[in-house]
Amino acid sequence: MxxxxxxxxRWRRRRSLRTRLAVAASAAVALVAVxxxxxxxxxxxxxxxxxxxxxxxxxATRVIQENRGEGPQTVAGECRYLSAPACAQIVPAxxxxxxxxxxxxxxxxxxxxxxxxxxAPYYSNVSRFGQPLRMLxxxxxxxxxxxxxxxxxxxxxxxxxxxxxxxxxxxxGVLLAGLLGYAVSRTxxxxxxxxxxxxxxxxxxxxxxHRIELPPGPPGRQDEVTRLAASFNTMLGELEQSVxxxxxxVADASHELRTPLTALRTNAELLARxxxxxxxxxxRASGALGRGxxxxxxxxxxxxxxxxxxxxxxxxxxVRIAEVAEHTVAVARTHWPRTPFLLExxxxxxxxxxxxxxxxxxxxxxxxxxxxxKFSPPGTPVEVRLTAHDDGVELTxxxxxxxxxxxxxxxxxxxxxRAEAARALPGSGLGLAMARQIARAHGAELTAGAAPGGGALxxxxxxxxxxxxxxxxx
Numbered sequence: 001m002x003x004x005x006x007x008x009x010r011w012r013r014r015r016s017l018r019t020r021l022a023v024a025a026s027a028a029v030a031l032v033a034v035x036x037x038x039x040x041x042x043x044x045x046x047x048x049x050x051x052x053x054x055x056x057x058x059x060a061t062r063v064i065q066e067n068r069g070e071g072p073q074t075v076a077g078e079c080r081y082l083s084a085p086a087c088a089q090i091v092p093a094x095x096x097x098x099x100x101x102x103x104x105x106x107x108x109x110x111x112x113x114x115x116x117x118x119x120a121p122y123y124s125n126v127s128r129f130g131q132p133l134r135m136l137x138x139x140x141x142x143x144x145x146x147x148x149x150x151x152x153x154x155x156x157x158x159x160x161x162x163x164x165x166x167x168x169x170x171x172x173g174v175l176l177a178g179l180l181g182y183a184v185s186r187t188x189x190x191x192x193x194x195x196x197x198x199x200x201x202x203x204x205x206x207x208x209x210h211r212i213e214l215p216p217g218p219p220g221r222q223d224e225v226t227r228l229a230a231s232f233n234t235m236l237g238e239l240e241q242s243v244x245x246x247x248x249x250v251a252d253a254s255h256e257l258r259t260p261l262t263a264l265r266t267n268a269e270l271l272a273r274x275x276x277x278x279x280x281x282x283x284r285a286s287g288a289l290g291r292g293x294x295x296x297x298x299x300x301x302x303x304x305x306x307x308x309x310x311x312x313x314x315x316x317x318x319v320r321i322a323e324v325a326e327h328t329v330a331v332a333r334t335h336w337p338r339t340p341f342l343l344e345x346x347x348x349x350x351x352x353x354x355x356x357x358x359x360x361x362x363x364x365x366x367x368x369x370x371x372x373x374k375f376s377p378p379g380t381p382v383e384v385r386l387t388a389h390d391d392g393v394e395l396t397x398x399x400x401x402x403x404x405x406x407x408x409x410x411x412x413x414x415x416x417x418r419a420e421a422a423r424a425l426p427g428s429g430l431g432l433a434m435a436r437q438i439a440r441a442h443g444a445e446l447t448a449g450a451a452p453g454g455g456a457l458x459x460x461x462x463x464x465x466x467x468x469x470x471x472x473x474x
Contacts, residue, residue, distance in 0.1 A: 019185075026174075026181030033173025037166040044162045048155045049134075053123055056136040059086035060148040064140060072097055072144065077104045079149055080129040086150045087133075091115055093143040104128070105147045111137050115145035125152065132156060191229045198232070208240040264292040318353045319361055321393055321462070325386055328365040332382075336373040340381040348388035354462050356442045364438040364446075367431040368397045368458050375401030375456065393462040400455040404448060412448050 063075055063086075072092045078084035091107050092098060093115035098107075106126055113119035114137050121138035126149065135149040198210050211233050267289040271282065322345045329343045372382040380400040387394050404412060413436040432448075439446040444462045451457035 022178075022181040022185035024181070025184045026178045029177030029180055030174040033177060034170050037170035037173065041163055041166050044166075045159045048158050052134050052150060052152060052155050053136070056086065056123070056134060056148050056150055059088065059150070060136055060138050060146055063088045063146060063148060072099050074099075074101065074104050079133065079151060080131065082151055082154065086148045087128075088146065088148045090140055091145045091147060093145070105133075105135060105149055107147075111145055111147065114139055115143055117143075191226055195229055195232050198236075202236070208236050208243055211236060261296065264289060264296065267292060316355050316357060319356045319358050320351070320353050321361075321395065322350045322352065322386055324358060324361050325365060325384060325395060328362050328369060329384055331366065332369040332373065335370070338378045339373045339376050340379070341369065341373075341384065342381050343384045343386075345386040346388055349386040349393055352386075352388050352393045352462075354393070354442065354444075360438050361442065364435045364460070365395075365397075367435040368460075371431055372397050372399035372401075372456070372458070375399055377401065391461075391463070395460040395462075397458045397460075398451045398455055400451075403450050403454055404456045406450075409448060409450075413446070 067075055067090070070090060072090045075088040075090060076085060077087050079087035087104055089103055089105055091103065091111050093112050095112070105128065110119055110122070114121060117139065121136065124135050124137070126133050126135050128149070132152045133149040134152040134155070135147060137145055137147050140146040194213065201210055202208055267285050270277070270285045271289065277285065325343060325345065329341045332339075333341050369382060369384070376382055376399045383396075383398045385396045385398075387396075413432050436446045439460060442462070444460055447459050447461075449457050449459070
């Protein structure tokens with residue numbers, strides 16, 4: 001049995017899914033067709049024999065009524081002809097009471113037992129006159145049995161003809177099952193074939209813009225294969241977006257790094273000829289070189305931070321949001337001494353905690369505060385407010401600068417995006433992108449908009465429950 005199972009498994013491994021599905025569908029339909037034909041054969045055979053048995057029963061009843069009181073004898077013997085009535089004979093229970101003339105039909109021990117009342121009536125198949133006969137043996141009364149027989153070759157011929165006809169029908173059914181199985185496998189796996197072709201084309205061209213053509217119809221009434229194809233299209237869309245984002249990141253990073261690297265090379269070449277420079281010139285070149293190195297280092301560090309999609313699980317802990325806000329505001333006051341930072345925490349928000357990485361949350365708030373201070377006129381405050389409500393915790397950072405133009409709001413969190421008003425200010429355009437990534441990794445949502453009365457308003461919203469493992473990567 002295990003050898004057969006191994007052979008079947010080897011056959012399945014060597015055949016395609018379409019072949020296996022065609023064979024399975026064909027086998028199922030063929031089994032049904034053969035089963036129906038076999039059932040029809042047995043039904044026809046039973047009905048033909050049943051009709052013959054009814055004729056024997058009617059003949060036996062007529063003989064009993066016409067020959068009551070008669071002794072053992074041959075009553076009728078014309079059954080050798082097709083149109084003749086049934087042969088009939090009366091047989092006693094004891095062989096000594098047999099008549100002198102030989103019986104026409106065979107007399108066996110079961111016949112004597114029926115005559116003696118020891119056996120129930122029964123049908124049997126015998127052969128006489130070179131022809132098959134169907135015989136009924138039934139009690140005749142007073143220790144006698146009646147045997148009635150009719151030719152059975154018409155019934156057998158009808159059974160054979162039915163068998164040949166049904167075999168032909170079954171063979172046609174098997175052939176049709178093969179054709180239907182092939183059609184079913186071809187039609188049913190057409191979306192899978194398109195999916196495979198698309199996947200192979202993408203692997204060959206490395207272009208995720210290809211899509212699988214879906215049949216028309218409402219989404220709720222699509223079959224499983226069509227839904228699989230739709231899911232594959234969705235995955236391709238996400239892959240295309242990811243590839244485009246990566247390409248855009250590389251292009252933007254190359255563009256942003258070109259200017260500081262050119263400045264570094266220029267200052268390095270200038271310092272290499274230091275013997276031709278005055279001390280003041282060397283000092284300015286050295287300072288410019290240091291600033292360029294710090295700028296490139298910060299840009300590379302920001303890119304590394306953006307490349308990390310998840311927070312490290314071992315570093316997760318219960319973080320008190322108010323304490324992180326107080327710490328980052330205190331640090332911002334030292335970095336931006338000309339900008340007042342106002343922190344207001346509601347009563348319910350002071351005790352609010354969320355799972356996260358404190359250093360990453362502090363980096364998020366620091367980026368928001370640096371962005372607000374960068375655009376705030378000297379002496380105007382940056383307002384930080386922390387509130388708690390039924391849906392979670394909300395932290396807002398509001399400045400009193402020029403605000404964010406409506407056309408720039410959808411793009412402020414894009415990597416390297418800088419509005420017209422911000423291109424003259426220091427920075428790489430990665431701070432807000434990093435802030436949103438950190439927020440989503442902690443199950444929070446960061447949005448930007450215009451503040452009432454002017455300025456920009458950034459809102460960080462934590463849900464009622466934080467993520468279990470920081471898996472909400474953008």
